Amino acid sequence: MRRSAAPSQLLKRTQQYRLPFASPAAKRPCPTPQEDVPQKAEPQKQEQPSAVKVRSASDILSVISKSSTLEENGTKNENENFSSSEFGGQSNSFTQDVDLSPLTETNCNVSHHSNVAGTKNSLGNVRSFNAPGRQLAGAQRGWNRPQLSGRPPNTIRSLPGEENQAPSETKYYAVVWCKLSRKKHKNWEGDAILIVKGRSVTLKDLEGKEIGRGSGYKLKDLGSLEEGSTLPVGGKEVEIQNVISAESYALGHCFQGEVTVTEKAESSSRLPRPKPKPFRLPTLGRPAGPACSSTEAENMPLFNPALPDALVMPRPPAQHQWHHNSGRTSVVDVVVDPHLASQLRPHQQEGVVFLYECMMGFHLQTGCGAILADEMGLGKTLQCITLIWTLLKQGPYGRRPVVRRVLVVTPSSLTSNWRKEFKKWLGKERLGVFVVDQQNKVEQYTSQQHTPVMIISYEMFLRNSEVIEKIGFDLIICDEAHRLKNPAIKTTHLLASLPCKRRILVTGTPIQNDLQELFALVDFANPGVLGTPSSFRHIYEEPIVASQQPNTPLTEKELGASRASQLNRITSLFILRRTQDIINRYLPPKAEYVVLCQPSETQQALYSEVVGCRSLRRCFTSLEPGDHLSAILALRKLCNHPALLAVSEESDNKNELSKEISTFMPSHLQAGVYDEADSGKLAVVSCMLWALREVGQEKIVLVSNYTTTLDMLASLCVRYNYPYLRLDGSTPSAKRQKLVDSFNSKCSTDFVFLLSAKAGGVGLNLVGASRILLYDIDWNPATDLQAMARVWRDGQHRKVHIYRLLVTGTLDEKMYQRQVRKQGLSGAVVDARDSERVHFSTEELKDLFTVHWDTACLTHDLLECECDQQGGSGAPPQKTAQEPERACQLGGAGNITIDAAQPTKTMDQLQNWYHLAPPLSSTLIKDHCLEAASDFITFLFYNESRTEVVKQ
Numbered sequence: 017m018r019r020s021a022a023p024s025q026l027l028k029r030t031q032q033y034r035l036p037f038a039s040p041a042a043k044r045p046c047p048t049p050q051e052d053v054p055q056k057a058e059p060q061k062q063e064q065p066s067a068v069k070v071r072s073a074s075d076i077l078s079v080i081s082k083s084s085t086l087e088e089n090g091t092k093n094e095n096e097n098f099s100s101s102e103f104g105g106q107s108n109s110f111t112q113d114v115d116l117s118p119l120t121e122t123n124c125n126v127s128h129h130s131n132v133a134g135t136k137n138s139l140g141n142v143r144s145f146n147a148p149g150r151q152l153a154g155a156q157r158g159w160n161r162p163q164l165s166g167r168p169p170n171t172i173r174s175l176p177g178e179e180n181q182a183p184s185e186t187k188y189y190a191v192v193w194c195k196l197s198r199k200k201h202k203n204w205e206g207d208a209i210l211i212v213k214g215r216s217v218t219l220k221d222l223e224g225k226e227i228g229r230g231s232g233y234k235l236k237d238l239g240s241l242e243e244g245s246t247l248p249v250g251g252k253e254v255e256i257q258n259v260i261s262a263e264s265y266a267l268g269h270c271f272q273g274e275v276t277v278t279e280k281a282e283s284s285s286r287l288p289r290p291k292p293k294p295f296r297l298p299t300l301g302r303p304a305g306p307a308c309s310s311t312e313a314e315n316m317p318l319f320n321p322a323l324p325d326a327l328v329m330p331r332p333p334a335q336h337q338w339h340h341n342s343g344r345t346s347v348v349d350v351v352v353d354p355h356l357a358s359q360l361r362p363h364q365q366e367g368v369v370f371l372y373e374c375m376m377g378f379h380l381q382t383g384c385g386a387i388l389a390d391e392m393g394l395g396k397t398l399q400c401i402t403l404i405w406t407l408l409k410q411g412p413y414g415r416r417p418v419v420r421r422v423l424v425v426t427p428s429s430l431t432s433n434w435r436k437e438f439k440k441w442l443g444k445e446r447l448g449v450f451v452v453d454q455q456n457k458v459e460q461y462t463s464q465q466h467t468p469v470m471i472i473s474y475e476m477f478l479r480n481s482e483v484i485e486k487i488g489f490d491l492i493i494c495d496e497a498h499r500l501k502n503p504a505i506k507t508t509h510l511l512a513s514l515p516c517k518r519r520i521l522v523t524g525t526p527i528q529n530d531l532q533e534l535f536a537l538v539d540f541a542n543p544g545v546l547g548t549p550s551s552f553r554h555i556y557e558e559p560i561v562a563s564q565q566p567n568t569p570l571t572e573k574e575l576g577a578s579r580a581s582q583l584n585r586i587t588s589l590f591i592l593r594r595t596q597d598i599i600n601r602y603l604p605p606k607a608e609y610v611v612l613c614q615p616s617e618t619q620q621a622l623y624s625e626v627v628g629c630r631s632l633r634r635c636f637t638s639l640e641p642g643d644h645l646s647a648i649l650a651l652r653k654l655c656n657h658p659a660l661l662a663v664s665e666e667s668d669n670k671n672e673l674s675k676e677i678s679t680f681m682p683s684h685l686q687a688g689v690y691d692e693a694d695s696g697k698l699a700v701v702s703c704m705l706w707a708l709r710e711v712g713q714e715k716i717v718l719v720s721n722y723t724t725t726l727d728m729l730a731s732l733c734v735r736y737n738y739p740y741l742r743l744d745g746s747t748p749s750a751k752r753q754k755l756v757d758s759f760n761s762k763c764s765t766d767f768v769f770l771l772s773a774k775a776g777g778v779g780l781n782l783v784g785a786s787r788i789l790l791y792d793i794d795w796n797p798a799t800d801l802q803a804m805a806r807v808w809r810d811g812q813h814r815k816v817h818i819y820r821l822l823v824t825g826t827l828d829e830k831m832y833q834r835q836v837r838k839q840g841l842s843g844a845v846v847d848a849r850d851s852e853r854v855h856f857s858t859e860e861l862k863d864l865f866t867v868h869w870d871t872a873c874l875t876h877d878l879l880e881c882e883c884d885q886q887g888g889s890g891a892p893p894q895k896t897a898q899e900p901e902r903a904c905q906l907g908g909a910g911n912i913t914i915d916a917a918q919p920t921k922t923m924d925q926l927q928n929w930y931h932l933a934p935p936l937s938s939t940l941i942k943d944h945c946l947e948a949a950s951d952f953i954t955f956l957f958y959n960e961s962r963t964e965v966v967k968q
């Protein structure tokens with residue numbers, strides 16, 4: 017009967033079959049009682065393995081029966097000579113240390129096997145074998161086991177007190193496991209990793225999930241584990257396959273294996289030699305005259321690679337040629353069109369080369385996907401257009417095009433922008449682009465013979481996915497790809513099901529909340545490269561997150577650092593991430609301000625009433641996340657303007673908190689009526705717009721997260737006759753690009769652009785304005801950074817001013833503190849629909865709903881900065897042990913960090929900014945807008961980039 021095997025054992029079918037109760041070391045025949053083992057030990061070492069004769073099961077049983085019979089009759093056999101004469105009377109202590117558990121593996125079944133010279137038996141690897149109908153004699157009385165030849169006694173016997181000593185290091189083994197049973201032929205169920213530490217063992221499957229645990233083992237048993245040994249672990253039985261190094265476990269190689277990377281061209285000598293082909297006449301099938309000119313043209317590059325400014329793609333390595341050039345076509349250089357190459361900056365050229373290598377499969381053998389994760393403003397669209405044009409026209413093998421049809425999926429607000437960018441860089445005469453909209457249907461694209469590129473929105477793709485799948489595309493580019501971070505949504509599922517391996521994800525924020533979002537993007541680009549979601553969570557996410565927690569043991573921190581390093585090494589093969597610092601020298605100077613606004617008397621009185629009301633206090637004990645979010649939303653509206661809390665009487669969707677707030681609302685506050693005297697923020701904005709309008713040379717963008725706030729700002733513009741444009745979620749997709757182009761036009765008379773923070777996308781350029789004001793901030797720093805980058809980007813020629821408004825001592829300021837330190841609350845509020853993620857502790861809620869009217873800037877107080885508040889510097893004081901620390905304590909400058917996915921320099925160096933209190937210094941702050949609003953400002957953080965602009 018053939019025993020079943022685990023996957024790892026299927027590779028060993030070609031090895032010699034061994035008995036299930038015999039170890040690999042026990043390959044020599046068992047010595048008979050007539051053999052003199054000590055005298056013949058030396059000749060046996062010289063025997064060849066081919067001459068070894070393995071005893072059968074009947075021979076072993078006969079020897080056991082004979083030995084047991086002789087011992088019962090009091091007859092001495094020759095094996096007793098080993099017990100005392102040659103081992104100095106060590107048999108008694110040896111007998112006491114023998115463990116005859118039927119679940120313990122041994123290298124031999126009887127004492128005779130231990131006499132063979134050169135075997136690697138150890139005391140812990142002992143398994144008893146019970147003959148039918150009787151028990152082994154050694155299990156009832158002392159068993160004198162001889163010492164192995166050539167080893168000192170200390171290598172077998174345990175030293176005094178050894179069982180109380182822990183091993184010096186953790187050991188790892190590759191094992192197969194099955195349910196605990198006494199069957200002779202085990203039915204192994206799968207592979208696993210056994211972790212041995214001290215007297216405890218842990219069993220994990222190849223996805224990193226713990227499936228068994230045990231403790232209380234003898235140290236001599238755990239210290240002698242080797243190939244073939246078995247061990248019971250928590251209701252399971254494992255068999256050791258081989259030892260795993262600590263480095264392999266730390267990097268996670270033992271779980272999923274190492275990512276297969278394509279060999280470089282230098283390693284061509286190690287490639288297998290091709291099979292010889294039959295002889296063929298050189299002139300067979302060729303014309304009698306000279307070679308055709310078309311054949312020569314195929315072997316020539318499309319553009320001259322010898323030009324000084326030529327951008328030449330790397331040649332495919334030998335292994336890639338072996339798999340993809342079976343026709344032995346000549347390899348030619350792929351040269352980027354000089355028309356585009358002359359427009360690319362150095363970092364953009366590097367990006368095109370990186371994307372080309374990923375699309376050709378030079379980095380990975382298992383996938384051809386890439387993630388372009390550059391920050392906003394680095395020219396991701398231009399890099400993609402350059403790559404598309406290059407792959408459509410040429411390739412490394414005979415200059416055949418790599419792709420023939422390209423699909424660009426983008427948000428609806430950016431479809432026109434992509435068409436505009438194609439026209440800007442290539443023109444209509446070089447490349448035709450088909451944009452799917454209400455007039456142009458997907459079915460019409462099939463009739464476009466000379467239009468290889470189709471641009472479609474995510475919404476239109478969802479409606480026409482079946483038609484698009486039948487068309488067949490060779491390359492897919494997904495803009496704003498962080499939309500695909502949730503693999504459960506239908507759009508992600510349908511895009512992933514398209515039969516196209518070449519995929520490019522374009523996103524400026526690859527990680528917004530957790531590593532699962534990164535895994536979703538990576539698995540979409542290169543399916544399976546990081547394993548399954550479960551294995552990724554156990555192997556990478558859990559160790560990395562645990563290592564960042566306070567009071568984590570050093571071993572867990574080291575493991576998390578190793579796994580993070582390994583994850584970064586794998587993802588760096590197909591993820592390209594550059595920060596905005598690269599292009600700072602190409603952009604005009606930028607000044608950034610965090611403006612603390614003085615709350616009005618109406619705001620102070622109403623804010624104190626709201627945080628003390630009965631409905632809000634109930635949030636401290638209620639488990640419903642909706643109560644928390646309703647209270648936070650009410651306070652955010654109050655910070656923007658108290659009138660936003662005034663709800664009309666005929667409204668039916670009043671909750672309990674709104675009803676209670678309406679009882680103590682001042683009588684002069686009415687819905688839709690917004691007075692600057694009731695809001696410190698609105699007073700600052702009104703003064704700034706007036707000062708900017710007096711100059712008459714600049715435009716400004718006003719950003720908010722709420723449409724009701726945009727309505728309030730629109731009413732302010734109407735009151736003072738400020739011409740404005742507005743773009744929010746309700747703006748039709750066909751009109752959005754027209755609004756942007758109209759505002760950016762030099763002939764436009766529009767003064768204000770009202771923008772919803774989450775409308776549009778990263779590619780929405782508003783370079784017609786040189787100032788942008790964030791009326792309210794978001795929990796997620798990426799949203800604010802994206803909004804700020806709409807003005808300070810390519811095409812901007814003026815100095816840029818960025819303002820963020822906060823109400824002093826309120827929820828506004830505490831949200832900003834968590835942006836700076838990234839306390840993890842952003843992920844709880846980014847998606848309010850996910851109730852499982854909305855978790856606030858009682859301490860966090862109490863801190864959020866606490867007011868501080870007695871300070872000019874709570875953030876500056878938490879920094880513990882002793883500056884003169886007029887732009888001077890001062891050393892932070894030493895902390896006292898008695899001073900309690902709040903949950904949102906910022907600490908010193910070293911503690912101020914931001915999300916690793918957003919390594920910007922604008923918010924993580926707040927300690928190095930200018931700290932200014934009124935009156936504002938006119939010599940330092942040369943901003944007439946802030947000077948006009950200085951009466952409503954309590955504090956100001958100011959930073960200015962003074963990089964030298966490079967002329968292009």
